[in-house]
Amino acid sequence: MKTTKPTFLAKLIRLLAFGLAAGLLLGFLAGRFDPRDFQILAFFGLAYPFFLVLNLMMIIWWCLRKKWMFALSTLVVVLIGWNAIVATFGINGESGNGAKSDANLIRMMTYNVHSFKPYGEENVESVKQQMLELIAKQDPDIICFQEYFTRRKGTFDITDSLKKILNKPYYYFVPSSENSYEATGLAIFSKYPIKNKGEIPFVNGWGNESIFVDVQIGKKLLRVYNVHLQSISFDKQDYIYIDQVKQKMEPQLYASKRILLMLRRAFLKRSEQVDVMKAHMKTCETPYIVAGDFNDTPASYAVTQMTKSLKNTFIEQGTGFGKTYNGKFPNFQIDYIATTKNIDVINYHIIEAKLSDHFPVRSDLRLNP
Numbered sequence: 001m002k003t004t005k006p007t008f009l010a011k012l013i014r015l016l017a018f019g020l021a022a023g024l025l026l027g028f029l030a031g032r033f034d035p036r037d038f039q040i041l042a043f044f045g046l047a048y049p050f051f052l053v054l055n056l057m058m059i060i061w062w063c064l065r066k067k068w069m070f071a072l073s074t075l076v077v078v079l080i081g082w083n084a085i086v087a088t089f090g091i092n093g094e095s096g097n098g099a100k101s102d103a104n105l106i107r108m109m110t111y112n113v114h115s116f117k118p119y120g121e122e123n124v125e126s127v128k129q130q131m132l133e134l135i136a137k138q139d140p141d142i143i144c145f146q147e148y149f150t151r152r153k154g155t156f157d158i159t160d161s162l163k164k165i166l167n168k169p170y171y172y173f174v175p176s177s178e179n180s181y182e183a184t185g186l187a188i189f190s191k192y193p194i195k196n197k198g199e200i201p202f203v204n205g206w207g208n209e210s211i212f213v214d215v216q217i218g219k220k221l222l223r224v225y226n227v228h229l230q231s232i233s234f235d236k237q238d239y240i241y242i243d244q245v246k247q248k249m250e251p252q253l254y255a256s257k258r259i260l261l262m263l264r265r266a267f268l269k270r271s272e273q274v275d276v277m278k279a280h281m282k283t284c285e286t287p288y289i290v291a292g293d294f295n296d297t298p299a300s301y302a303v304t305q306m307t308k309s310l311k312n313t314f315i316e317q318g319t320g321f322g323k324t325y326n327g328k329f330p331n332f333q334i335d336y337i338a339t340t341k342n343i344d345v346i347n348y349h350i351i352e353a354k355l356s357d358h359f360p361v362r363s364d365l366r367l368n369p
Contacts, residue, residue: 088322109140115184132165291361
């Protein structure tokens with residue numbers, strides 16, 4: 001039987017498919033290799049969701065062209081990264097809308113509130129009030145705040161407002177910056193008594209750190225870590241440039257290099273911070289929850305290693321594309337709740353409220369006997 005040689009276009013498409021498959025594999029490997037040793041992989045980890053979607057599109061293309069071997073080989077590449085897939089896209093979970101189904105469950109919530117204001121704007125009373133109403137409606141038993149903000153008095157005395165709204169007298173707040181008028185930092189509020197608390201500083205964290213509390217639930221102690229890993233720290237000019245690239249597709253060398261260097265710095269700092277967190281968690285002798293803004297995507301080294309040997313609540317009960325960032329970049333899942341194996345994950349829910357630059361995340365949990 002005579003065979004026809006592939007056309008130039010067919011060769012080009014095959015080359016493109018090979019490049020996309022290679023990118024997907026490198027994205028999957030990003031979670032396994034430390035950026036301090038393999039910096040380039042971290043960028044592929046950030047782009048993993050894009051590579052995944054593009055490879056799925058290639059499978060459809062090959063099927064339409066009846067190129068079954070190409071479709072099958074692409075599918076195999078996709079499935080090799082199954083762990084990264086389920087960490088990025090939830091397939092079948094329970095959202096747990098409404099109140100807790102059982103009073104004995106622990107409703108855990110994490111929320112980067114961006115100082116209780118819209119991104120890039122000053123404090124707005126109406127937005128702050130909507131955020132407080134959202135929190136009151138969710139009625140968490142324990143809530144971790146990143147970029148928490150409060151004033152000593154007045155309508156922006158958030159600490160006083162939260163204690164009244166949530167009827168939770170127990171809280172731990174560690175300011176990263178403060179003056180006689182106001183303060184910003186990490187906070188944990190709990191309806192359970194706090195028996196112990198502490199701070200886990202990161203070297204040169206510039207506002208990124210972790211705090212923890214040990215709460216008494218019945219006769220058991222539960223530790224809760226509130227984590228804010230290294231931010232990329234884009235400023236206004238960076239977001240303006242990203243918008244321009246999206247609209248006009250005209251990248252500029254200097255601005256692009258600046259963004260790549262900022263991403264690289266954040267990858268490296270998060271790797272160091274994960275080491276600090278893992279060492280501290282290793283010493284914990286009670287069940288624990290780690291929650292917060294990890295500032296990285298599910299396929300990344302930071303998230304993969306932070307949640308290693310733990311239950312990632314999104315993987316357990318999440319559905320759809322777990323987007324938790326409401327800003328301009330990266331529009332992915334960067335906020336997480338993970339637990340030790342002796343805690344059951346009942347549901348998982350992202351509240352898509354466009355108030356802060358992050359969506360709040362909550363999960364109902366059962367602490368096993």
